Amino acid sequence: MKLFLLLIATLLLLPQLQAATVPHGTVVLIKGNVKIQERPRTILQKGDYISQGETIVTASSSLIKVSFPNASTIFLGPNSSVKLFMLEEKGTNLINLLKGQIEAQYQKNPDGKGLKAIVKTNTAALGVRGTQFLVTYNPVNNITSSVTFEGHVSLIKNQKRWNDICSQSASSCTKVLDQALQKTHLAQIIPAGGMSQVFPQQFRPSIPVALNKAQFISLVINSPIHQDRPTSQSVNFEALPAVTKEGRRSGGIIDLKTSLYLEPGEGAILNKKTNQFQARGEVGKISLQTGEYIPPTGWKMNPNGNFERDKAQDPIHGQNPNHWIRISNGENDNKRPLPPAVPNLGKILHKKMLQNNCSQNSPCQPKIPGQDLIENGGIKFFAFPRAIVRLRAVP
Amino acid sequence: MKFFLIFILANLLLGSLSFAQDSDTLANAFKEQADSYAESELYDEAIGQYQQAADAAFNQELKHKIMLSIEHAKLKKIELNKEHNWDFTFGQSAFYDSNVLRQGPESQQTGTQKASPGTVTNLYQSYAKSFSKIHALQQQLGLIYNRYTDRAHSNIYSNDSLQGSFSFSYLWLHLFMRTKAQARYEVFADYSLQDYEGKNTLRYFSKDYGINLIESIQTSQSHDLIFAVRIQKYDNENRENGLTTITPSLSSSLKTSSGNTIYQSLESQFITGEVSTNDSRVYQYQISYIRYLGDNLSITPYLQFQLQDTKEQKDTRGTESNYLGGLSSSYKFSKKWSFDSSLVHRRRYSKEKTLYTYYQTLLQLGASYEF
Numbered sequence: 001m002k003l004f005l006l007l008i009a010t011l012l013l014l015p016q017l018q019a020a021t022v023p024h025g026t027v028v029l030i031k032g033n034v035k036i037q038e039r040p041r042t043i044l045q046k047g048d049y050i051s052q053g054e055t056i057v058t059a060s061s062s063l064i065k066v067s068f069p070n071a072s073t074i075f076l077g078p079n080s081s082v083k084l085f086m087l088e089e090k091g092t093n094l095i096n097l098l099k100g101q102i103e104a105q106y107q108k109n110p111d112g113k114g115l116k117a118i119v120k121t122n123t124a125a126l127g128v129r130g131t132q133f134l135v136t137y138n139p140v141n142n143i144t145s146s147v148t149f150e151g152h153v154s155l156i157k158n159q160k161r162w163n164d165i166c167s168q169s170a171s172s173c174t175k176v177l178d179q180a181l182q183k184t185h186l187a188q189i190i191p192a193g194g195m196s197q198v199f200p201q202q203f204r205p206s207i208p209v210a211l212n213k214a215q216f217i218s219l220v221i222n223s224p225i226h227q228d229r230p231t232s233q234s235v236n237f238e239a240l241p242a243v244t245k246e247g248r249r250s251g252g253i254i255d256l257k258t259s260l261y262l263e264p265g266e267g268a269i270l271n272k273k274t275n276q277f278q279a280r281g282e283v284g285k286i287s288l289q290t291g292e293y294i295p296p297t298g299w300k301m302n303p304n305g306n307f308e309r310d311k312a313q314d315p316i317h318g319q320n321p322n323h324w325i326r327i328s329n330g331e332n333d334n335k336r337p338l339p340p341a342v343p344n345l346g347k348i349l350h351k352k353m354l355q356n357n358c359s360q361n362s363p364c365q366p367k368i369p370g371q372d373l374i375e376n377g378g379i380k381f382f383a384f385p386r387a388i389v390r391l392r393a394v395p
Numbered sequence: 396m397k398f399f400l401i402f403i404l405a406n407l408l409l410g411s412l413s414f415a416q417d418s419d420t421l422a423n424a425f426k427e428q429a430d431s432y433a434e435s436e437l438y439d440e441a442i443g444q445y446q447q448a449a450d451a452a453f454n455q456e457l458k459h460k461i462m463l464s465i466e467h468a469k470l471k472k473i474e475l476n477k478e479h480n481w482d483f484t485f486g487q488s489a490f491y492d493s494n495v496l497r498q499g500p501e502s503q504q505t506g507t508q509k510a511s512p513g514t515v516t517n518l519y520q521s522y523a524k525s526f527s528k529i530h531a532l533q534q535q536l537g538l539i540y541n542r543y544t545d546r547a548h549s550n551i552y553s554n555d556s557l558q559g560s561f562s563f564s565y566l567w568l569h570l571f572m573r574t575k576a577q578a579r580y581e582v583f584a585d586y587s588l589q590d591y592e593g594k595n596t597l598r599y600f601s602k603d604y605g606i607n608l609i610e611s612i613q614t615s616q617s618h619d620l621i622f623a624v625r626i627q628k629y630d631n632e633n634r635e636n637g638l639t640t641i642t643p644s645l646s647s648s649l650k651t652s653s654g655n656t657i658y659q660s661l662e663s664q665f666i667t668g669e670v671s672t673n674d675s676r677v678y679q680y681q682i683s684y685i686r687y688l689g690d691n692l693s694i695t696p697y698l699q700f701q702l703q704d705t706k707e708q709k710d711t712r713g714t715e716s717n718y719l720g721g722l723s724s725s726y727k728f729s730k731k732w733s734f735d736s737s738l739v740h741r742r743r744y745s746k747e748k749t750l751y752t753y754y755q756t757l758l759q760l761g762a763s764y765e766f
């Protein structure tokens with residue numbers, strides 16, 4: 001009997017002991033449908049452990065925040081997947097972003113030396129010392145984009161052979177990527193407020209470009225990681241040129257779903273105060289709740305950067321957003337023809353909209369204030385002409 | 396325990412302070428972008444960014460400032476898009492009236508029980524000028540000539556008329572209880588000539604003048620609530636037919652997700668006659684649905700229902716009811732030209748059946764040209 005009880009107690013304690021010994025992360029926030037690929041039957045809850053080698057998968061409208069013993073936190077957004085390759089309390093952590101978006105915060109090592117973590121995707125690797133950043137990876141177009149919220153991040157393009165090494169050994173992978181990230185001719189350092197991308201066809205990551213200020217602030221203040229910060233901490237970013245040496249314009253918007261950068265294009269204006277370009281036309285807006293890019297009503301963007309009519313919704317504005325923005329996918333960027341300036345749409349705009357150049361954000365305006373009261377029906381019954389002596393033309 | 400509560404409260408306070416600070420930082424970023432668009436006269440883009448700034452702003456003072464910037468950008472956009480502030484429209488239409496009504500105040504109209512075709516010629520002019528971010532003036536002049544083609548019956552062509560209308564309005568955009576609102580304060584006057592003696596000569600028939608006070612409050616992006624009061628004095632060539640009318644009304648204009656408009660209005664007319672037998676009260680409800688089909692065509696079905704308390708004439712006329720249903724459409728076939736049509740059917744019921752009970756169907760087709 002004693003032996004049996006001992007066995008039961010051991011069995012009960014074993015997972016706890018195992019969890020205590022195997023490096024792991026702890027779930028601190030979870031919403032929606034989040035699973036561990038290796039343990040599909042486990043229903044994750046706040047406080048659960050996720051061990052080294054496990055893969056977290058989030059469904060749409062789901063998210064998870066995981067903290068690690070080395071005072072770091074990652075936040076995985078919807079439709080994302082990440083594998084926790086190696087979690088060491090004192091060494092370099094290795095995280096593999098398989099798809100989607102990840103935000104992470106790492107505290108600097110006390111001596112300020114050595115990488116705290118490497119976040120890799122199929123096409124890129126990021127070296128992290130002490131910083132807060134966002135990485136997105138879209139497996140359809142194979143583009144990795146990274147935005148630094150705080151501190152600096154170094155970004156390199158991943159080589160195929162490194163991926164082969166990584167698929168065999170986590171420690172060898174860390175070593176190879178660590179060495180590569182030290183090589184300045186391969187890496188791009190992304191300062192706070194900057195964004196860099198890795199394209200499959202290009203050898204080096206793009207030169208960091210300043211992200212649209214409003215989107216940057218919205219991304220930072222809405223980040224679940226940022227919400228843990230001291231209240232006095234403000235949003236900071238470093239000054240970057242209005243146009244990079246590669247000719248890319250600052251002030252563009254990143255689409256987290258496709259990992260594409262929507263660069264201000266045709267007719268963009270330069271804001272002298274922010275030193276950023278601003279796109280013309282109806283190109284969509286930025287969510288105040290998440291910082292994500294929202295395409296104009298009735299349009300959706302493909303991972304190849306082309307906008308298409310959303311069949312579920314009629315566009316309020318007929319102009320194809322591609323006319324006003326440039327989207328790099330790494331190949332033949334300058335040869336892409338602009339879509340025509342004249343909208344070619346069927347049923348969308350009604351008379352008043354056409355006449356007054358209305359748009360989603362700028363609903364039809366009267367010729368002078370109050371004119372709509374007269375023109376838009378109804379009120380003319382009692383406004384003009386007056387009701388009591390009815391003129392023949394009314395109603 | 397006290398310390399714990401203080402700690403909790405302090406945390407909540409700091410949290411909300413931080414939220415406010417973040418929101419205003421974001422609002423200022425949008426505003427900066429909007430200002431830059433506005434400087435470049437890209438008002439559509441500016442309004443979009445200002446709108447996001449207003450949505451993000453936590454500080455009410457900042458929000459108010461942004462709202463004013465939105466209105467300013469809208470006015471600037473209007474000025475930019477408009478080459479001139481003048482409007483001239485000429486319209487010509489033909490109609491068929493199944494029961495020609497004797498002209499006069501609506502509450503006293505009677506049917507002739509005779510049908511006639513006819514023509515209507517319209518001239519309309521308006522001038523508008525906004526002279527600051529939130530103030531504007533508008534002047535309107537209208538001239539309408541009605542002519543019946545039945546020249547055999549004097550009780551038909553005695554309704555030939557020429558009416559002139561003038562109005563002058565002051566418009567003011569403002570915040571009403573922190574909600575966007577616009578006011579219109581209008582003075583107006585009408586003067587009409589009519590061949591009321593059936594001598595093929597137009598002579599002075601009536602005039603009226605008064606004020607309109609309208610406050611339109613934007614309760615949401617798609618809904619306006621409109622309060623209005625009209626005070627009107629009406630004089631007729633027969634002094635006994637003079638009236639003073641006070642008309643309060645409440646209206647609602649709802650824009651549907653497809654861009655169409657549903658308009659409803661409730662009004663009551665308090666009519667006091669020069670002669671007390673002309674006193675009456677009119678209660679009216681109307682609903683119209685402005686439907687846009689494609690880019691250039693709009694169709695508006697509408698219904699109107701009236702109840703009229705005839706006061707001292709109650710013994711003979713009773714409480715009268717007036718039902719009106721119609722369908723109007725407008726098709727813009729070029730930048731300047733549009734084709735308009737309307738079909739109205741009216742039924743009026745009264746205790747006094749000979750004069751005040753009548754049915755009328757009116758079909759009108761016409762074209763107008765905007766200069």
